Amino acid sequence: MPHLPRRVLAFSLIILGIAGPPAWAQFTALSTINVTGSGNVATETDYVPNVCNCENGAASFEALKAQAVAARTFAYYKMDLQGFINDGTSDQVYSCAGSAGSLQQAAAAATEGEILYVFDNIGATQGDVLIASFYVAGAIPTGPFNPANPGVIVDPGDNDPTNTERFVTYTYADGLVDGFNTGTSLGFNGTVSNPNWPNRGAKSQNGADYLSDNSTSYLDILKYYYGADIQLRTATTTGTGIAFGTKTLVDFDDYGDRSGTTFSGHEGTFGWAPTFSGSTSANVGGSTAVRSNVESHSGGHSQLLDITYDEESGTDFFVRHISGAQYSDFGGSTNVASRIANLQFESIGSVGFWLKTDDPDMQVSIAIDDPTTADRGSKRSVIADNLWHKYEWFLDEDSDWESWIAGGNGQIDGENVSIDSIQFFGSSDAQIFLDDVFWNPQAVFVPPTPGDFDADGDVGGDDLAQWQGDYGVNGNSDADDDDDSDGMDFLIWQQNYALTSSTAASNAVPEPSSLAMILLAGTTLLSRKRLID
Known part of the structure; x- marks a missing residue:
């Protein structure tokens, strides 16, 4: 809205070649x-x-x-x-x-x-x-x-x-x-x-x-x-x-001015279609990404990614949802998914985002320009419980990263880095809400406790409930790194639950008789697995 900034006169001349500090x-x-x-x-x-x-x-x-x-x-x-x-x-x-x-x-x-x-x-x-x-x-x-x-x-x-x-x-x-x-x-x-x-x-x-x-x-x-x-x-x-402090890189929300007027927000550096990148697989043509006021992790908006999968393709899909400013194009290129088109931040702390979906069997990662090579985060299983979950990778933790394309070395070693893309992997239609892409320079890596399936920092009844839903279906409750959710993962949960405080999740923990039945089922399945193996 029109107003009169105070600036009338300009800065003094800036001349090239003045000596100064290094x-x-x-x-x-x-x-x-x-x-x-x-x-x-x-x-x-x-x-x-x-x-x-x-x-x-x-x-x-x-x-x-x-x-x-x-x-x-x-x-x-x-x-x-x-x-x-x-x-x-x-x-x-x-x-x-x-x-x-x-x-x-x-x-x-x-x-x-x-x-x-x-x-x-x-x-x-x-x-x-x-x-x-x-x-x-x-x-x-x-x-x-x-x-x-x-x-x-x-x-x-x-x-x-x-x-x-x-x-x-x-x-x-x-x-x-x-x-x-x-x-x-x-x-x-x-x-x-x-x-x-x-x-x-x-x-x-x-x-x-x-x-x-x-x-x-x-x-x-x-x-x-x-x-x-x-x-x-x-x-x-x-x-x-x-x-x-923690920096929200993109939040998709509306904003205002001091008069109280509200203006429609934008998609920041994620204003590109999921199919824009040539790396995105051909079997998700027609997929879209739009601002949505249906769901939000914070504020009033998020971005809805609607992935339309061609089942006849017979192969898993790969979506490279690239990041980049709109007005970075020159030299015959959009220059998206590069340092020029994104905020470059120090390679300390963590980087990540929040997702919400109820569509199962997907994985997600984040790719980083480091600064001239591309590494991406180790793939995380997307939790399909229709709740918001944080997906986070620590920039100084090598186990959180893998080499993606030629030149990558599976670790983040540049002084300043930027986001290349958020990447999704799956084999069916999916609707995913994305919100609050962030960089937290003060985050410190803490090794997860086995059995903390929902990654909330404790091992409790919520983790057991997640295991029950994931059992035999996917690897989202995998505590032993064998890419499935089975009875052994339950035993690991039980061992670590006994070692941690249960007060925060006491209402979600089943009665001893129920625990015994679950343990018996898990043990029986383990025995069957050993016989099959």
Whole structure:
């Protein structure tokens, strides 16, 4: 919805070639920002949310997230360049009337540690370069908007109250990448053969709000203004004492602005059909993935994957549900399922998502770009009880990973990684709800207790109930790694149940007589199995 951001004047010129700290230092996480007149200010809980408030506080949530990334990136740039940043329109405004509200705080938290960079691919000094993420108020777009082909969203007659539209760049619409992106006149303009790499253009705050109001993700907003080849990563926390919190990468939910207006959400980086990847098997043609308000793990929406299986194919299906921003296409490729099209995060903690289905006999995995090879998580059996379950893989636990394609080594060893895809395996029609794709950098791997079939951290009556449903049907209650649910798995459950507290699940544990009958059945089946073997 139209509003007037405070930004009127632009940043000072940024000139290529200024000497500074080592290249790696520009990406090191900063706990504080040195602000003129205020001293050292907490980066994530004070500086970034207050810049969001002062610069574009009335914007809807995805525009606020884009603002948070741009503000953080420019602060990192100035800290790396000179050790401080000015409070005002010469750099960016931190102090203004009022303070950051819950929405601005949430935008900073949702993008915690995220900064923009570009890869310098020219000459002898090739490498990653932190950008100077310029932004101005810009004109107020009036539409219409086509997300599949956005073009230049501002028309000549649109209101430009601050006379700053002349600085805005439409880098994605103009197809400018690499050295061909000479940036905005707010900074020193490079040439094709000698680019000023930090200057990748200028974002319009009014334009960003317009895109956000039209269900565009913050990553696509940033790429729309700074270029399809711009990359997003989390700052490096190793050795800093800084620990980022759990980051929800995609949640499919609606969002709002501070006036209380609600805007339709989007599918984030999972806006591609399950059949888009050429790796997806031909026997699931016609399968779809759409936002749904029927089920949700949190918020009000999830994504429904409707897998339509051709039974006559006679082979199992494979779905590679790829991840990638919409506006990452250049060089003749969509560049989805790559680092360029996704948030790159540190290879610490865990990554995963939540699923809900009642369709049995499926497995699921997550594939990671690591960074130039592809490894994927060991396959997990999908629990078909029509309840939400978390599927999680630990990035530093080798047993959680396997080599997927040529070059993979079955472990995650890159400093920064990104999601390639979520992968499903099965042999029948299926409807699966997907929600809350996450990265938890503080997660610590704890070896599971045998018999904890529902992976909730204890061995109790719920696990027994799951075993009863899985017995002889699938391998979802497999405690001895033989890919089935049988009497031996029950015996392992019983042994570990006796060693753990039963208070949390006491109501679900059967009476001793029932336990004896189940144990007898399991023992009898084990005996039969031995005779058959």
